[in-house]
Amino acid sequence: MADEPIGSGPVHLNLRMGPKLTRPVPAEVTEALLSAQITMTAGERSGFQLAFDLTKRGLITQRLLPEGFFDPKTRVIVLTSIKGTPTVILDGLIVRQEVGASNIPGQTTLTVTGEDLTLLMDLEERTDRYPNLAPSKRVERILQKYADYGIDPRIVREQVHQPPHELLRVDYQTGTDLQYVNELARANGYTFYLDPGPRPGRSTAFWGPEQRLGERQHALNVNMDVNSTVDQLTFAYDGTAREEPQARWQDPRTRDAQLLPQPDISPLRPPLGRRASPALKRKTLSGTAKKALEQAQAEMLGRAATSADAISGSGQLDVNRHGYVLRPRELVGVRGAGVTYDGDYYVKSVTHNLRPGSYQQNFTLSREGLIARSNTVRP
Numbered sequence: 001m002a003d004e005p006i007g008s009g010p011v012h013l014n015l016r017m018g019p020k021l022t023r024p025v026p027a028e029v030t031e032a033l034l035s036a037q038i039t040m041t042a043g044e045r046s047g048f049q050l051a052f053d054l055t056k057r058g059l060i061t062q063r064l065l066p067e068g069f070f071d072p073k074t075r076v077i078v079l080t081s082i083k084g085t086p087t088v089i090l091d092g093l094i095v096r097q098e099v100g101a102s103n104i105p106g107q108t109t110l111t112v113t114g115e116d117l118t119l120l121m122d123l124e125e126r127t128d129r130y131p132n133l134a135p136s137k138r139v140e141r142i143l144q145k146y147a148d149y150g151i152d153p154r155i156v157r158e159q160v161h162q163p164p165h166e167l168l169r170v171d172y173q174t175g176t177d178l179q180y181v182n183e184l185a186r187a188n189g190y191t192f193y194l195d196p197g198p199r200p201g202r203s204t205a206f207w208g209p210e211q212r213l214g215e216r217q218h219a220l221n222v223n224m225d226v227n228s229t230v231d232q233l234t235f236a237y238d239g240t241a242r243e244e245p246q247a248r249w250q251d252p253r254t255r256d257a258q259l260l261p262q263p264d265i266s267p268l269r270p271p272l273g274r275r276a277s278p279a280l281k282r283k284t285l286s287g288t289a290k291k292a293l294e295q296a297q298a299e300m301l302g303r304a305a306t307s308a309d310a311i312s313g314s315g316q317l318d319v320n321r322h323g324y325v326l327r328p329r330e331l332v333g334v335r336g337a338g339v340t341y342d343g344d345y346y347v348k349s350v351t352h353n354l355r356p357g358s359y360q361q362n363f364t365l366s367r368e369g370l371i372a373r374s375n376t377v378r379p
Contacts, residue, residue: 242310348363
């Protein structure tokens with residue numbers, strides 16, 4: 001998404017729909033759009049809900065709805081346009097439609113609900129085998145099947161290299177492609193999600209660690225009087241969130257079992273806070289003793305990394321007041337919350353709420369420790 005300042009300019013919303021290839025919807029559909037809500041979360045499927053005004057003799061009621069224009073599996077692409085720069089914020093499929101009829105004029109609505117294109121990966125259970133393929137190669141092979149929908153893979157090789165040994169073990173998939181890809185991500189401390197754009201009809205399927213390095217977004221200011229850009233921001237420190245995983249591995253030659261040493265999670269979770277939260281819980285991983293050593297080490301690293309975020313934040317902002325569209329799955333700075341909670345955070349999720357004349361965002365943040373590591377954030 002472009003880092004385009006909003007200023008006082010308007011935000012235009014564009015809709016494209018179609019069975020597989022999309023095209024701009026008729027003007028009557030755009031004019032009937034009452035609201036759009038789109039939620040994007042790291043490691044989870046994005047969802048959306050669009051509400052339209054239904055009139056008795058309108059195009060939607062008379063022709064589009066009966067012809068199946070809003071039927072399940074119809075593809076929907078939503079773009080915002082700021083100062084002429086379009087940004088794709090959704091590429092998904094309708095899964096449900098609801099019509100709310102009312103005796104009050106102007107209160108009859110059509111609501112369509114859907115999910116992003118990873119839904120395609122979750123429709124069919126299958127069994128497959130992957131001899132001599134590392135986890136990242138298996139993900140690559142699975143994603144190739146969805147190239148027709150404009151999905152480009154972006155795959156990061158696993159942190160702990162796991163050379164395949166076909167003579168000792170062949171990995172099998174049971175369940176849907178999405179379940180298996182997510183299972184491989186969790187086993188390596190990674191995340192999997194679909195990022196729409198940058199052009200309509202194209203998406204990037206990312207399988208790798210959460211992106212916690214690089215340029216920060218413009219800071220969220222709270223409790224700073226006229227300089228505040230966020231309406232509300234709440235922080236929580238959950239002392240039971242972080243775990244210290246325990247894993248045993250048995251040498252198949254000697255039958256000796258050993259407790260694996262605690263891994264360094266900083267390659268997967270570069271620290272954002274100066275004082276890391278301690279792990280109050282110990283969790284014993286099951287089934288690691290009979291796995292390959294590298295696989296057991298990867299699972300232990302993944303569990304330690306994904307449970308590290310004990311600090312969370314949630315809030316709401318008005319895009320015009322903040323001046324920029326907050327993007328999920330990237331870093332952002334916070335200031336005005338005090339010494340303990342100021343600093344950089346990972347944007348875990350963003351929900352876009354668009355109505356005529358209004359663009360609000362709800363968001364959640366996370367990091368693993370308290371107190372900022374730097375005295376400055378990007379203004």
